[in-house]
Amino acid sequence: xxxxxxxxxxxxxxxxxxxxxxxxxxxxxxxxxxxxxxxxxxxxxxxxxxxxxxxxxxxxxxxxxxxxxxxxxxxxxxxxxxxxxxxxxxxxxxxxxxxxxxxxxxxxxxxxxxxxxxxxxxxxxxxxxxxxxxxxxxxxxxxxxxxxxxxxxxxxxxxxxxxxxxxxxxxxxxxxxxxxxxxxxxxxxxxxxxxxxxxxxxxxxxxxxxxxxxxxxxxxxxxxxxxxxxxxxxxxxxxxxxxxxxxxxxxxxxxxxxxxxxxxxxxxxxxxxxxxxxxxxxxxxxxxxxxxxxxxxxxx
Amino acid sequence: xxxxxxxxxxxxxxxxxxxxxxxxxxxxxxxxxxxxxxxxxxxxxxxxxxxxxxxxxxxxxxxxxxxxxxxxxxxxxxxxxxxxxxxxxxxxxxxxxxxxxxxxxxxxxxxxxxxxxxxxxxxxxxxxxxxxxxxxxxxxxxxxxxxxxxxxxxxxxxxxxxxxxxxxxxxxxxxxxxxxxxxxxxxxxxxxxxxxxxxxxxxxxxxxxxxxxxxxxxxxxxxxxxxxxxxxxxxxxxxxxxxxxxxxxxxxxxxxxxxxxxxxxxxxxxxxxxxxxxxxxxxxxxxxxxxxxxxxxxxx
Numbered sequence: 001x002x003x004x005x006x007x008x009x010x011x012x013x014x015x016x017x018x019x020x021x022x023x024x025x026x027x028x029x030x031x032x033x034x035x036x037x038x039x040x041x042x043x044x045x046x047x048x049x050x051x052x053x054x055x056x057x058x059x060x061x062x063x064x065x066x067x068x069x070x071x072x073x074x075x076x077x078x079x080x081x082x083x084x085x086x087x088x089x090x091x092x093x094x095x096x097x098x099x100x101x102x103x104x105x106x107x108x109x110x111x112x113x114x115x116x117x118x119x120x121x122x123x124x125x126x127x128x129x130x131x132x133x134x135x136x137x138x139x140x141x142x143x144x145x146x147x148x149x150x151x152x153x154x155x156x157x158x159x160x161x162x163x164x165x166x167x168x169x170x171x172x173x174x175x176x177x178x179x180x181x182x183x184x185x186x187x188x189x190x191x192x193x194x195x196x197x198x199x200x201x202x203x204x205x206x207x208x209x210x211x212x213x214x215x216x217x218x219x220x221x222x223x224x225x226x227x228x229x230x231x232x233x234x235x236x237x238x239x240x241x242x243x244x245x246x247x248x249x250x251x252x253x254x255x256x257x258x259x260x261x262x263x264x265x266x267x268x269x270x271x272x273x274x275x276x277x278x279x280x281x282x283x284x285x286x287x288x289x290x291x292x293x294x295x296x297x298x299x300x
Numbered sequence: 301x302x303x304x305x306x307x308x309x310x311x312x313x314x315x316x317x318x319x320x321x322x323x324x325x326x327x328x329x330x331x332x333x334x335x336x337x338x339x340x341x342x343x344x345x346x347x348x349x350x351x352x353x354x355x356x357x358x359x360x361x362x363x364x365x366x367x368x369x370x371x372x373x374x375x376x377x378x379x380x381x382x383x384x385x386x387x388x389x390x391x392x393x394x395x396x397x398x399x400x401x402x403x404x405x406x407x408x409x410x411x412x413x414x415x416x417x418x419x420x421x422x423x424x425x426x427x428x429x430x431x432x433x434x435x436x437x438x439x440x441x442x443x444x445x446x447x448x449x450x451x452x453x454x455x456x457x458x459x460x461x462x463x464x465x466x467x468x469x470x471x472x473x474x475x476x477x478x479x480x481x482x483x484x485x486x487x488x489x490x491x492x493x494x495x496x497x498x499x500x501x502x503x504x505x506x507x508x509x510x511x512x513x514x515x516x517x518x519x520x521x522x523x524x525x526x527x528x529x530x531x532x533x534x535x536x537x538x539x540x541x542x543x544x545x546x547x548x549x550x551x552x553x554x555x556x557x558x559x560x561x562x563x564x565x566x567x568x569x570x571x572x573x574x575x576x577x578x579x580x581x582x583x584x585x586x587x588x589x590x591x592x593x594x595x596x597x598x599x600x
Contacts, residue, residue: 153398181595184561185520186303189572210513213554213559213591220485254513261484261514291513295481 004228006265008044010175010205010260011037011252014065014281015080017237019058021284027061029283031068036276037234038072038230041268042252046099049080050089078139084126091134096128098131099175101141102126104159105148108179114144121165128170139164141207145176145191146183156194170176173203175231178218181211185221192225205229208250210236215250216258223262230255235277236289251290253277284291304528306565308344310475310505311337311552313580314365314382316344317537319358321584327361331368336535338372341568342552349380350389366393378439382413384426386553391434399475400424400429400439402466404459405448408479412443421465428470437509441507445476445491446483456494464498473503475531478518481511485521492525502581505529508550510536510589515550515594516558521563530555535591536576551590553577 014034018025030048047069048062050088062079070078078097081087090098102120103109109117131138144151145159163174176195183191188206195204206222207230208215219230233249256268273294281288288294308461314334337345347369348362367496371377378397381387386523390398390427403409408533409417433436444451445459463474476495482493486505495504506522508515518529533549556568574593583590588594 027315095339114341186562211595212557213510213513213516214558215518216513217558220517220520251513257512258517259483262486262564289510291511 002226003223004226004229006267007223008229008260009042009252009255009266009268010044010046010229010231011042011234012046012207012231012249013037013233013237013252013277015048015059016231016249017233017235019049019056020238023284025058025283027068027183029280030061032066033149033234033276033280034065034069034077036272036279038070038075040272040276041266042172042273043074043267044076044078046078046080048080049097050086050134051080051082051092051230063089066095074213081127083123083128085138087127087130091130091136095136097137097139098127098142099139100127100166100171101143102162103143103148104154104162105144105151107150108144108148111150117162121162121169124166124169126146127225132230138171139252140169140171140174141177142166142174142177146178146187147180149180156191159191160195160198163195163204165182167203168200173229174199175205175229177207177216177231178209181209181214183208183218184212184214185217188218188221192227194224196225198264201226202228205231207231210250210254211248216254219250219255219258220290223264234273234290235281235293237277237280237284248289251277252295253290255291257292302526303523303562304526304564306528306567307523307559308529308554309342309552309566309568310344310346310506310529310531311342311550312346312531312534312536312549313337313533313577314353315348315359316531316549317533317535318354320538321348321358323584325358325583327368328365329440329580330361330365333534333576333580334365334369334377336373336572336579338370340572340576341375341566342568342573344378345569346378346380347395348384349381350386350393350395351380362581363389363393366395373591381427383423384430387427387430387436391430391436393435397437397439398427399439399441400427400466400471401443402462403443403448404454404462405444407449407450408444411450417462421462421469424466424469439475440469440471441477442474443467443477443479446478446487447480449480454492456491459491460495460498462502463495467503471530473505474499475505475507475529477507477531478515479511481509481514484512484514484518488518488521489525489592492522492527496525501526502528503585505531508533509548510550510554511548516554518548519555519558523564533579534573534590535593537577537580548589550591553590554593555594557592 236251
């Protein structure tokens with residue numbers, strides 16, 4: 001059993017977590033969330049995205065959020081940028097790192113971003129060139145790696161193909177997302193085994209959703225396969241609009257609890273993390289999606 | 301990675317799941333639950349317990365439940381029996397197999413059953429003798445194996461000591477219970493490693509609670525350690541009254557989903573299992589505690 005000594009958690013709550021919220025969330029509340037997460041010791045926070053507000057109105061204020069957060073040295077504040085226009089807006093907002101995304105399933109790519117996988121990858125080329133010129137690191141996301149809401153099963157070879165292209169284009173890390181949360185530990189192992197033939201495992205990250213309650217088992221399976229970066233969302237914020245009943249992203253608190261129990265270092269303070277999550281849940285008027293947070297708060 | 305080809309799930313919903321419900325549940329509803337679980341392919345169902353109704357009023361009708369269920373060949377219908385009196389009542393109700401329980405923590409033993417661990421074990425001796433005489437198999441439970449609500453950490457050596465005594469007394473299987481759900485995959489591995497020095501792993505079972513969302517990761521870790529029997533509760537019924545905010549027993553549906561994904565056979569039909577869980581939740585007027593059931597029902 002070779003477990004890593006330390007793991008990096010990529011906090012996606014402010015972006016992936018909030019983007020599908022229907023109610024307006026003030027810039028001040030978003031800034032407070034990011035600052036709370038910085039204070040809790042997160043070293044990587046996806047703050048917002050630079051996409052058309054027509055498509056994702058909740059992310060319209062991302063530039064203002066970037067302008068107001070208290071940036072700390074050693075913490076990466078990243079943004080999702082679907083194209084060159086978004087990248088340029090991100091540059092203007094002094095974003096230090098960006099992320100691009102592609103789907104492992106043709107049907108999902110068509111329905112989600114209205115183009116084929118190949119077209120979506122081609123669109124990143126000018127962005128990748130600009131990022132290189134500006135020395136901005138780019139992270140790649142692949143969605144639907146363990147299942148598609150339209151196509152059902154997704155072949156690991158297809159995941160590997162998309163991940164390989166993102167890596168070859170210059171993404172320093174590729175995050176493998178089980179968007180609909182249907183994958184199990186066995187699927188996770190098989191997928192990593194195939195994708196890991198082309199990309200070093202230290203360049204892969206796991207992004208799991210807890211819709212079927214499998215996220216922590218999948219993370220444990222991934223750790224045993226040599227993965228040591230995981231995306232998670234404080235208080236389990238967010239969910240996939242394409243999967244009804246989705247409980248969404250795995251909660252950062254629950255992942256941290258697992259890692260702490262395994263003696264794996266993350267640099268994150270659990271109490272401060274729980275407070276950050278509970279605060280945004282109160283702002284949203286939502287139940288806290290972290291089981292650890294719920295149990296800790298109930299036992300106070 | 302040596303995973304078992306098949307796993308036996310011990311369904312504890314009708315007993316462990318319902319025993320702490322405050323509202324009255326009719327014998328007919330309990331019988332229906334057991335019959336539904338039989339129909340879903342469960343091969344082992346803990347139907348009730350023969351304890352003083354003063355302590356656990358919800359289990360007062362266990363004899364009537366045993367009299368009314370439709371027993372199927374190949375399915376074990378078991379009951380919890382804390383002492384000889386309970387065992388005799390179980391015999392009268394034609395119970396085929398019984399279970400006894402002890403705690404791995406002194407403080408929990410004192411607060412839960414009002415005696416020391418040693419005293420609780422001594423009380424089982426006449427029961428074990430009677431069971432042997434009547435050729436009734438006895439299963440042993442150890443609670444608090446990964447933490448105690450009063451003492452905090454529990455030493456794996458203490459768990460091993462209690463488990464060893466139960467095994468030596470004649471329990472054919474010892475179920476290791478993380479009563480408060482605080483254990484993680486690392487704790488689980490270490491505990492099995494220690495307990496497994498004295499008892500063959502095929503004689504051990506895992507009993508995990510999902511209070512901190514760790515149950516499936518713990519089950520996956522246990523599978524990798526050679527455990528192939530797990531206790532679970534349909535719809536996640538039940539919880540520990542000693543841990544506030546407890547989401548209780550891991551849901552059978554969620555465990556089954558994990559096992560199906562790993563290609564491990566259980567003989568259980570997911571659709572029928574979900575229907576059995578949803579029906580009892582409707583009777584209780586409670587939200588379904590299984591993430592798989594919630595996701596499946598929402599996506600219908």
